Amino acid sequence: MPETAQEYVQRILGTMGDADPLKVLAKFSPEQLRKRPVPEKWSAAEIVIHLSEVEMMVGVRVRLVVGTNWISIQGFDQDAWASRYANTDLPLALDAFYALRAANLAMYRALTPEDWEHYGMHSERGKEGARRIVELCAGHDINHLRQLEGMLA
Numbered sequence: 001m002p003e004t005a006q007e008y009v010q011r012i013l014g015t016m017g018d019a020d021p022l023k024v025l026a027k028f029s030p031e032q033l034r035k036r037p038v039p040e041k042w043s044a045a046e047i048v049i050h051l052s053e054v055e056m057m058v059g060v061r062v063r064l065v066v067g068t069n070w071i072s073i074q075g076f077d078q079d080a081w082a083s084r085y086a087n088t089d090l091p092l093a094l095d096a097f098y099a100l101r102a103a104n105l106a107m108y109r110a111l112t113p114e115d116w117e118h119y120g121m122h123s124e125r126g127k128e129g130a131r132r133i134v135e136l137c138a139g140h141d142i143n144h145l146r147q148l149e150g151m152l153a
Helices: 004-017 021-027 031-035 044-067 077-081 089-110 131-151
Strands: 072-075 119-122 126-129
Touching: 031 044, 031 089, 044 072, 044 077, 044 089, 044 119, 044 131, 126 131
Parallel strands: 072 119
Antiparallel strands: 119 126
């Protein structure tokens, strides 16, 4: 049964407890989002930018595999990409993520059962099908969302 409006309000307000709403709203400044929890871990902003870039790559990979069965899939060094994240515009990365995700989901929903069975050869992981690429993307999202939840809690 869907949540009623009153249940929603109670649930949302319950997450705040006795916190001052103005302090909560001010908590997540651009500086806070770019602060690394420890030097070797990514900031919340870097994780969001990373998700945007991965969304681009996953969409390309699925399109390549579906378009050319058994194509080579090149891995990438995420840390080499992350070295540029400090200069990346966070709102632009978010906009790109939302647009790419919408486009990719539309494409995935249009794939035929045969399309889902196409494979490529990943340079690091070997044989990888369209379905597995999308499954890995979903798991990757969950992993990073959990990190973000922990950082922003």
